[in-house]
Amino acid sequence: MTDKSRVTFLIVDDDSVAVMAIKRTLRKLRLTNPVEVARDGQEALDLLQGNGISPIKKPYIILLDLNMPRMSGLEFLAVVREDKELANSVVFVLTTSDAPSDIAAAYRHKIAGYIVKENASETISTAISMLDSYTEIVSFDK
Amino acid sequence: MGRRSLLFRLRAGAIFLVFSGLFSLCGVWYTLDWLGGKAKDLTTETSSLLQVTRKIPEMSLKVGSFPARLLDSTQTAELAEMRRETQITFSEIIPLASLVGENEGLDFKSGQSAFQDLLAVQEKFIAESTKIDALVNAEILRLNRMSRAIRQARSSVMLDFVTAAAETSERQSSVNVLFEFSEFESNVTTLIVLTQSLPTLPAEAALGLRSNVIRQIDAMTTTLGRLPESSERSALAKDMNNYRAAFLGLGGGFDMVVTLVTLEQSRRALLDQAIGFVGTLVDWSENVTSKSTADFEMALVNIQNRIAAARSIGVTVTLFFWIGCVLLFWYLLEMRLFRRLAGITGHIREMNDGHLSTALRVSGNDEVGEVEEAVDRARILARDLTDRNEELHRFAYVAAHDLRAPLRAVKSLISWTIEDHGDVLPDEARENLDTMDARLTRLSELLAALLDYARAGQVEEEIGVFDLTEFASDLRQVYFPDKNFEILIAGIPPVIETYPTPIQTILLNLVSNAIKHHDRPDGRIVLDAAFTPTGMRFRVSDDGPGIPKKYQDRIFVLFQTLKSRDDVEGSGLGLALIQKLAISFGGSVFVLSNPEVARGCVFEVHLPFGAAVKPFTPKEIAA
Structure with a gap:
């Protein structure tokens, strides 16, 4: 449990209800990992690269929405995969878009999974329970 | 109009060629005829000349022998004979001499x-x-x-x-x-x-x-x-x-x-x-003979010159005629027609490949130019249509997608409220929240259907094999497992190669409709597929209430439902989506039903053979 709790979840989503839903699901699953929230890609980059603030400690899992202002999820992914420090980050795309073009574009950026927020709480719940097992792998990795 | 007709010019060119061909034929005929006439004239001239040249020396010789014979003769009978001969000879030589015409000094x-x-x-x-x-x-x-x-x-x-x-x-x-x-x-x-x-x-x-x-x-x-x-x-x-x-x-x-x-x-x-006369006659006959020969030679040379002239004229005319033909048709056919047609064809091919931005240059003010203008107009229309379609797709997609996010948020909030505070809420508030949730679910489904509709026909998958027999068992076991509906297959349906998802979507929607709109808790749905001479025909028949004739036109219209959505949950998009998918295959869908005569309703989907639909041959499994 101690190992697991060290993995930080970075939620990148501009929709506060979506963030609430994720947090609520994590709480329901009794995951006590630290949770950071960024409202768009740029903010998430600032958090990860420590631009003006202290960067998020590794290990972390990024839960990324695609459709956001300023810097979209796909743009964020492109920058992350170019950045040497961040290139190996574990990223799950958690979005409302089930457009095949979005899914294909996301997988081209080597994401760990693509979760469609179809039926809000249920899908998020199953998705995050899947994440739960993934956090263990990440923590072993460290 | 001011339009210069290429076809008119081509026809005029062809007619001109035919007529000039005829004209030159007439010219050749005339020349040959003229030469024939000349040759005939020469023959006539020559025959009299030959007569003169042959007879006159003979006669002058005869006349020349008269004096000596005369002196030798002592018999009156001999003299009478000579008199006769003289008469005959002169009667022959005088017309000949007049034929030659030049007998001056000869009396x-x-x-x-x-x-x-x-x-x-x-x-x-x-x-x-x-x-x-x-x-x-x-x-x-x-x-x-x-x-x-x-x-x-x-x-x-x-x-x-x-x-x-x-x-x-x-x-x-x-x-x-x-x-x-x-x-x-x-x-x-x-x-x-x-x-x-x-x-x-x-x-x-x-x-x-x-x-x-x-x-x-x-x-x-x-x-x-x-x-x-x-x-x-x-x-x-x-x-x-x-x-x-x-x-x-x-x-x-x-x-x-x-x-x-x-x-x-x-x-x-x-x-x-007499001897003097004979001398003159002999001189004259020699002159006539040599003159005749000279005349004959001159006439021959003349004819030769005329033949040579006729030949060179003929060759020149024919040469110019052919050069004219070649130039005319090279210009009209090659330059004005074939090259431009090739240009148009190439442009249409590019347009088919989706290159709609380059304009087709209009290369002339004639029929081909008209076709070029029409093709370019079609290009602009196609480009505009493509742009609009993309815009529409984007709009439908973005609208549906962006509408779903807040919807989901509201749904989440409602469910959290019920979850967290359901116990303390008054019953009325609780019921309202439940109704809100149900309506939100319907709205969400509508948006999902709208999104499906917007995306329909955008082929993004690989060609695969579609077997109705397998799909029917999927329908029974996966999609409608607990319904009291029999899903049957008539005969052994053929297997086709196609994009499976749109076909599945069509059949799934049709079966789903049949079950959804059935007026009894149980029923029978029969699926059937067959080849027609031009393509593939799917048929979904049910034993439901059927669709009255007067509504049959409306059922394929977007968001049209025949029943309240409170009675039958439906987006009103199912048949519109089916029709859109069928049309994207170049096919069609129609309904056969007449509740006044019999129960039941048959939907038929026709998909023509082509790259997207063709019979599956087992050979390709081996490959």
């Missing part, structure tokens, strides 16, 4: 009359000579008789002299008589010789004999006078006188000779005239 009439006069003179000459011959013969007989009479008289004198011993004087006189007789006899003999030589000598020489004859006759008269009177002497004297009369009298032998001399003179003059 055939005077030539012919000279010949005829000559013949007449010769006839008279012969007649006169004959008369002389007859006279000479008669007189020589007379002279011979005289000679015999003298010899008789002398023998009787000699007998008297021998038998009678006559007186010396008598004897002397007898000797004298004998002597006289002898002299007379020698004179007669001389006269005979003279007379005989008369016809053999030329007339003028014969005339010279006259004085000899007179002298002889005088001598004989003297001798005769010396003879004693006797009967013999009288007879001899009579003969002498007769002879003299015959030769020296008026119209006698020597007058005849004089006539002969005159005839000979005129004959010589006429002969000169």
